[in-house]
Amino acid sequence: MxxxxxxxxxxxxxxxxxxxxxxxxxxxxxxxxxxxxxxxxxxxxxxxxxxxxxxxxxxxxxxxxxxxxxxxxxxxxxxxxxxxxxxxxxxxxxxxxxxxxxxxxxxxxxDDSDAPETAARAxxxxxxxxxxxxxxxxxxxxxxxxxxxxxxxxxxxxxxxxxxxxxxSPSRDPSASRTLDLTLLCLVRAIDAAVQSFVARKSGSRRESDAEHPTHRAQTNKLASSLRREVMRTQIDSVVFWACSARIMWCFFYEPHRLPKSYVKWINTLAGLDPRLLDTLRAIRARKWSYRTGSPTHSHLLTTYARDLGHPASWGDPSVLPAYGGPQADQVWKELEVTTRPGVGGLPCQMVHGQVGSTLGLEHSCTANAGLRGSKVLLEAIAIYLPVQFLPVILSRPRTLLDPRRILASALGALRSATFLTAFVTSYWYSVCLSRSLILARLFPFISHDFWDGPYGCVLAGCLVCGSSIWIENGRRRGEMALYVLPRAVRTCLPDAWVRSGNAGVRLAERIAFxxxxxxxxxxxxxxxxxxxxxxxxxxxxxxxxxxxxxxxxxxxxxxxxxxxxxxxxx
Incomplete structure (x- = not known):
């Protein structure tokens, strides 16, 4: 076998x-x-x-x-x-x-004590x-x-x-720096680090570890200094965001070329303004469109806009609209059959509000305009911020979603951020209406609407007010939002001629800053x-x-x- x-x-x-x-x-x-x-x-x-x-x-x-x-x-x-x-x-x-x-x-x-002497070691x-x-x-x-x-x-x-x-793109301006945005980002973050160090010193806070067995008094002092530091930090962040948002919004209306296209597109989506209305605001600033002297070359901007909204073309004609408030304005409004602007001049509210509230017959109401725009933004913001709040938790700590308190906290955080964005848009629109229609223009009817509808009138008022909505947002998020808008706000303050000159001084300044x-x-x-x-x-x-x-x-x-x-x- x-x-x-x-x-x-x-x-x-x-x-x-x-x-x-x-x-x-x-x-x-x-x-x-x-x-x-x-x-x-x-x-x-x-x-x-x-x-x-x-x-x-x-x-x-x-x-x-x-x-x-x-x-x-x-x-x-x-x-x-x-x-x-x-x-x-x-x-x-x-x-x-x-x-x-x-x-x-x-x-x-x-250590060359025992090593043989060589040229490299020397x-x-x-x-x-x-x-x-x-x-x-x-x-x-x-x-x-x-x-x-x-x-x-x-x-x-x-x-x-x-x-x-x-x-x-050989035809593109070669003098414009393509690393300036990166430089400003680093500069802003470095300045923020210096500010945080200053805040820590002023608040009496120290990050060094305490003694092995800290006393109750030391713990109390540490907690108090931490609270002072947080209050100072949130106040500084809020002021920075307010100032930056005011500058960015003002540039959106009058100097959009200073902003990235993504900024302009996003703000325009929130504002919902007709391009012809924006062009008119810029023409008023350039004194090419005026309630007092008319506008031979730009009068068609708002006349066509008025017809598209279903109103008479005369509602957008600067040579017909009253430049001042008072009895003379009421006489003009009577002839134009406008019943919503007694005592004030300028463009009718229906033209400024556009089609917002038209289905409800409220296109003339400033309160309805701000409220309806804010409601729309609120729904869109909730749809954006809910995933932002819950997605990191789902990816990193999904078990925490079994805790109802965690779900409620995340939902409230999303609602708070959405409320901030809603207040930003609503406060802007209502500030515009308060200054050009409801309060200021009525108190000072002798001031021309070339001022109220100009760059230092209702637009500036809205830009200065809307950023104050940052106080609604969470304190920690205020800082990141301030650091997000600050580089772009700094860029809008730099003279274009200086930045695009491309001379040795500009290049040297940017390199040193970076x-x-x-x-x-x-x-x-x-x-x-x-x-x-x-x-x-x-x-x-x-x-x-x-x-x-x-x-x-x-x-x-x-x-x-x-x-x-x-x-x-x-x-």
Whole structure:
């Protein structure tokens, strides 16, 4: 009988190509979160997502055209993945500073007592002596390391933007800086960090850890200082948002070219104004349309608008409408068959309100106009803010939705934000009506409606009032909203002629502002994280101290578990 041989035991299957690459990368990438390699990987990944994903959206959502062709996609990918792209330039600016700081730290720790003397060691010792003579603190070393890297990163980014601009649109004004918005964003965040540090000092707050067994009095003092700090912070944020929103709204009416197209489109959606009414407001500012002198070249703007609304064309004719209030205005209104503006002149309310309330026969009512517009905005805002409140909870902590209190808190938060946006729109419209129709124009009928409907009349009143609705919003959200609108408000205050001149002084000023601001932010993220907040706190802390990039090492049995080595406060 033939002997049966037992099969040889099978060994473990050979690792796949992906597993081999994973193991190789996990063994090559340092496990220290603060290592320059990890910082560079996180920076490049985050920067690439911020620049590439929005640029790819038109290719996925738009129909085929010249802007979404394969050639345009190839050009986009070459720009974003190139050395002059946003991702690589920002990685050089942020990761380069971490590398320089690591080399500086190694130079400080260099011990050449028992090492043989070489030319390299002699040069290193001489460099260390020169740097030690400066007697710089750890934070100052981080700042100057970031200055070197951010300067190189900005120059590389600007060179890449110039090449892209010349290739894409040679006719476009080459003097306009394409990195100014990024510079203003860094500048605003750096100023905010300085303000937060000032607030912390003035409120008596300190983020250093207390004693091991703090007394009841120390805890009470800490709570009181924290409350004072929060009150000061929310007051500053509210004032900043109010001022910025007033400036942005005023520019929307009179200088929309100073705002991004997305801003103009969003505000126009909320305002619901006919373009001819906006053109008339700008013509009044330019003194090309007047209640007193008429408008030979622009009178058709509101006459056609009046006919489209179903009113007589004379309701939009500046040569017919009364320029002042009083008995003379009432006589004109009697001839025009307008019964809703006794004692005041200017454009009839029905023209300003448009078709709002026309189905209810309330197009003449200022209160109905503000209320109906606010109701529409409220419904739209709730539809926007409800997902914003619940989606992060669903993705990160879905079990908390089983708690009715958590659901109620999220719903109230969405309602509060929606109420803020509603109050913003409603207060603007009612302020316009109060100044040009209901109160101010009645109190001062001798003032021409060229003023009341001009840039310093009802429009300015609405711009100054609407931003005060920020006091409805949650205190923490006020700060992020203020930091969101502040860079754009600063940009609208810069003279266009100066910004577009493209001379050496403008370029130097922008580069200094960018380098100092970004270096200050990186230093704060490494040494004083309590002065950062919102997106800047999360983003920079993620880059500098964030989660370990070698996450695959946790799943590899042959790889040691990565250890998070947080940087010391003084490092």
């Amino acid at each position: 033939p002997s049966t041989l037992s099969p040889a035991p099978k060994g473990p299957p050979p690792p796949s190509l992906v597993a081999r690459w994973t193991r190789l990368l996990s063994s090559r990438i340092p496990e220290n979160n603060s290592h320059p390699v990890q910082v560079a990987i996180r920076t490049y990944s985050l920067a690439l997502c911020l620049s590439l994903v929005p640029s790819l959206i038109p290719f996925a959502t738009s129909r085929a055209s010249e802007k979404t062709s394969k050639h345009a996609l190839k050009r986009l990918l070459a720009r974003e993945f190139g050395l002059g792209g946003f991702a690589f330039s920002i990685t050089l600016a942020l990761g380069g500073g971490s590398l320089i700081r690591e080399l500086w730290r190694a130079l400080d720790d260099l 040069a290193a010792a001489k460099l260390r002596a020169c740097l030690s003579a400066l007697n710089l603190s750890s934070a100052q070393k981080t700042f100057f390391s970031s200055v070197v890297s951010s300067s190189a990163g900005l120059l590389l980014l600007q060179a890449g933007r110039r090449r892209s601009q010349n290739t894409k 380098v100092v601001s970004l270096s200050s932010l990186l230093t704060a993220a490494s040494h004083y994280p309590h002065v950062l907040r919102g997106l800047s706190r999360w983003g920079l802390r993620f880059i500098i101290k964030g989660p370990n990039v070698v996450f695959w090492a946790n799943n590899s049995p042959s790889s040691p578990k990565p250890s998070n080595v947080p940087s010391k406060t003084g490092e």
